[in-house]
Amino acid sequence: MSTDEGSVWPEGYALVTLDETDSTMAEARRRATGLEGPTWILAHRQTAGHGRRGRAWSGGEGNLFATLLYNPACSPAEAARRSFMAANALFETLAIYTNRDALALKWPNDVLLNEGKVAGILLESSGAGPFVDWLTVGIGVNLAEAPPTDQEMSAKPVSLVGQGGQSVTPEEFLTVLATNFATQESILERLGFARVREEWLQRATRVGEVITARTGTAEYRGVFETVDEEGNLVLATTEGPRVIPAADVYF
Numbered sequence: 710m711s712t713d714e715g716s717v718w719p720e721g722y723a724l725v726t727l728d729e730t731d732s733t734m735a736e737a738r739r740r741a742t743g744l745e746g747p748t749w750i751l752a753h754r755q756t757a758g759h760g761r762r763g764r765a766w767s768g769g770e771g772n773l774f775a776t777l778l779y780n781p782a783c784s785p786a787e788a789a790r791r792s793f794m795a796a797n798a799l800f801e802t803l804a805i806y807t808n809r810d811a812l813a814l815k816w817p818n819d820v821l822l823n824e825g826k827v828a829g830i831l832l833e834s835s836g837a838g839p840f841v842d843w844l845t846v847g848i849g850v851n852l853a854e855a856p857p858t859d860q861e862m863s864a865k866p867v868s869l870v871g872q873g874g875q876s877v878t879p880e881e882f883l884t885v886l887a888t889n890f891a892t893q894e895s896i897l898e899r900l901g902f903a904r905v906r907e908e909w910l911q912r913a914t915r916v917g918e919v920i921t922a923r924t925g926t927a928e929y930r931g932v933f934e935t936v937d938e939e940g941n942l943v944l945a946t947t948e949g950p951r952v953i954p955a956a957d958v959y960f
């Protein structure tokens with residue numbers, strides 16, 4: 710498939726486009742049983758979009774609401790590291806439509822534009838054994854408008870257009886994003902997670918600076934040392950190094 714702007718849809722990936730759904734995550738879950746191959750689900754509107762930690766994810770038509778459903782044939786821990794690949798793919802895609810120096814990645818899986826949150830990533834998987842049965846990589850990008858928020862956010866929402874970026878349709882954006890994500894899969898296959906991590910760290914914000922990580926039950930403040938081989942946040946705190954698997958980060 711090729712779009713008006715000339716981008717080519719990646720081989721081996723199916724695309725389902727919906728005018729409206731509750732959430733592309735829920736839509737993917739419903740389609741997981743009969744899954745024949747990697748499938749991107751794109752919706753123009755969501756009535757019950759959600760983000761990490763059960764937060765609502767809203768936004769009007771013109772923004773991107775998409776989920777990739779596939780079986781990566783790996784353990785749950787390896788599946789979870791796909792969020793770094795999604796972040797790298799998002800960074801590369803957004804860099805086509807705006808100044809790449811204004812973009813940065815924020816652990817664990819936000820993309821910042823001029824320090825505001827322009828995109829979020831949500832992973833869900835299923836499987837009782839050593840391998841996942843399926844993985845969903847949900848991606849929301851504020852292409853056209855930043856949703857209003859009354860929730861506590863660690864970075865205020867911004868939109869691509871609102872920050873002076875080019876106007877792009879969700880279809881065109883997803884075509885480039887899907888291609889960039891497929892490239893990340895082949896980097897993982899050929900060079901391993903170490904290479905994905907290296908790319909992510911080059912684009913990460915606040916490495917070497919003092920940040921705060923809130924886990925829901927505890928708060929840690931320290932220097933953002935790195936992200937380890939498992940994708941954990943590593944903070945140097947006054948009590949020594951602290952390895953954090955999941956948290957919200959505040960600057």
Ligand SMILES: O=C(O)CCCC[C@@H]1SC[C@@H]2NC(=O)N[C@@H]21
Pocket residue numbers: 731732733734755757758759760761762764766773774775776818819828829830831847848849850
């Ligand atoms: O930053 C976050 O909390 C993650 C946001 C993920 C939002 C996307 S929009 C497409 C997909 N469908 C959903 O309901 N959520 C994800």
